[in-house]
Amino acid sequence: MNALMERLGLRVPVIQAPMAGGPSTPELAAAVSEAGGLGSLGAAYLTAGQIGAAGEAVRALTARPFGINLFIPGPLPEVTTAEVEAAIAELAPLHTELGLPPPTLGERVREDFDAQFRAALEVRPAVFSFAFGRLGAARIAALRAAGILAVGTATGGVEARALAADGVDAIVVQGGAAGGHRGGWTHDELEDTLHLTRVAVWAVNVPVIAAGGLMDAADVRAALGAGASLAQCGTAFLRADEAGTSAPYRGALASAGPGDTTLTRAFSGRMARGLANRVTAGVRCPLPFPLQNALTRELRAAAARLGRADFLSLWAGEGAHRGREGTAAELLAGLWDG
Ligand SMILES: Cc1cc2nc3c(=O)[nH]c(=O)nc-3n(C[C@H](O)[C@H](O)[C@H](O)COP(=O)(O)O)c2cc1C
Numbered sequence: 001m002n003a004l005m006e007r008l009g010l011r012v013p014v015i016q017a018p019m020a021g022g023p024s025t026p027e028l029a030a031a032v033s034e035a036g037g038l039g040s041l042g043a044a045y046l047t048a049g050q051i052g053a054a055g056e057a058v059r060a061l062t063a064r065p066f067g068i069n070l071f072i073p074g075p076l077p078e079v080t081t082a083e084v085e086a087a088i089a090e091l092a093p094l095h096t097e098l099g100l101p102p103p104t105l106g107e108r109v110r111e112d113f114d115a116q117f118r119a120a121l122e123v124r125p126a127v128f129s130f131a132f133g134r135l136g137a138a139r140i141a142a143l144r145a146a147g148i149l150a151v152g153t154a155t156g157g158v159e160a161r162a163l164a165a166d167g168v169d170a171i172v173v174q175g176g177a178a179g180g181h182r183g184g185w186t187h188d189e190l191e192d193t194l195h196l197t198r199v200a201v202w203a204v205n206v207p208v209i210a211a212g213g214l215m216d217a218a219d220v221r222a223a224l225g226a227g228a229s230l231a232q233c234g235t236a237f238l239r240a241d242e243a244g245t246s247a248p249y250r251g252a253l254a255s256a257g258p259g260d261t262t263l264t265r266a267f268s269g270r271m272a273r274g275l276a277n278r279v280t281a282g283v284r285c286p287l288p289f290p291l292q293n294a295l296t297r298e299l300r301a302a303a304a305r306l307g308r309a310d311f312l313s314l315w316a317g318e319g320a321h322r323g324r325e326g327t328a329a330e331l332l333a334g335l336w337d338g
Pocket residue numbers: 017018019020021023042043044069130131153174177178179180181183211212213214232233234235236315316317318319
């Protein structure tokens with residue numbers, strides 16, 4: 001038991017990672033929290049109204065603490081018409097294969113962060129975590145006033161120090177093995193999770209949460225041995241019964257072997273780790289985030305409907321082949337044996 005576990009009332013030193021885009025459902029978050037870990041909602045792609053509803057859905061299932069996570073927006077990137085046309089031309093044949101018209105870049109490329117943040121504050125989760133940047137002093141103060149712990153994400157020591165200077169309550173350090181988007185903002189560093197944990201524990205004065213490739217109890221113990229207060233695990237929960245992971249995504253995870261993940265900007269324009277497929281192999285000139293994310297939305301939705309894993313973003317960490325099926329409580333028990 002460490003101070004962060006005590007503060008959050010956890011029996012198990014594991015956070016179920018927020019996983020935006022479907023996998024982290026209210027049912028998954030509630031089941032992990034009920035079992036003594038910290039469940040999280042990946043709310044980055046939800047509207048303010050959906051965030052409120054998701055928070056209520058968790059509360060209807062558990063009185064235990066949980067977290068909500070958002071992406072910090074950067075300035076919207078400027079792109080030329082030629083760049084947009086090239087990105088569309090690359091995706092058009094894939095659309096044709098799925099019987100869709102060519103993609104178009106709509107007006108709404110991301111949610112309104114201000115509104116999302118206000119909605120998250122109103123839910124009053126135990127933890128508000130964020131990735132892709134710094135939250136700013138005013139919002140950190142608002143969280144503190146509401147009794148919510150502010151948790152930032154760093155992929156290297158420099159980012160960890162910046163977050164600590166901003167006054168966050170804890171820092172997720174994300175190693176290079178992690179599934180999903182690289183959560184930092186300076187550049188795409190790929191550190192070993194345990195090394196990065198040791199560096200951050202040495203460099204900052206706030207609790208460190210280790211993330212990336214932690215798939216079993218020995219991994220979690222090693223992270224705590226390196227000085228982490230908690231482990232944050234995403235890939236280990238992707239095949240949980242309560243997760244929102246689509247059927248073709250689950251199928252691809254079940255047949256994944258070692259070395260089957262890759263880093264790609266193909267789906268969103270931002271570097272992320274997932275299982276390699278036709279899109280990661282074929283897309284060469286994605287637009288910057290969040291434009292490519294908006295541009296591939298229809299393709300991903302159709303691929304999920306049609307059961308086409310080869311066109312789906314299959315975010316997963318390097319430990320994907322070690323993942324298991326089961327209830328969230330069973331998977332959590334596999335990550336911590338006391
Ligand atoms: C499917 C998926 C979606 C993710 N979405 C988010 C997210 O919305 N916000 C976030 O901060 N991290 C997100 N992550 C990254 C996790 O927070 C965490 O760093 C990662 O899962 C740890 O590595 P692991 O997958 O090997 O356990 C996501 C990871 C996965 C696998």
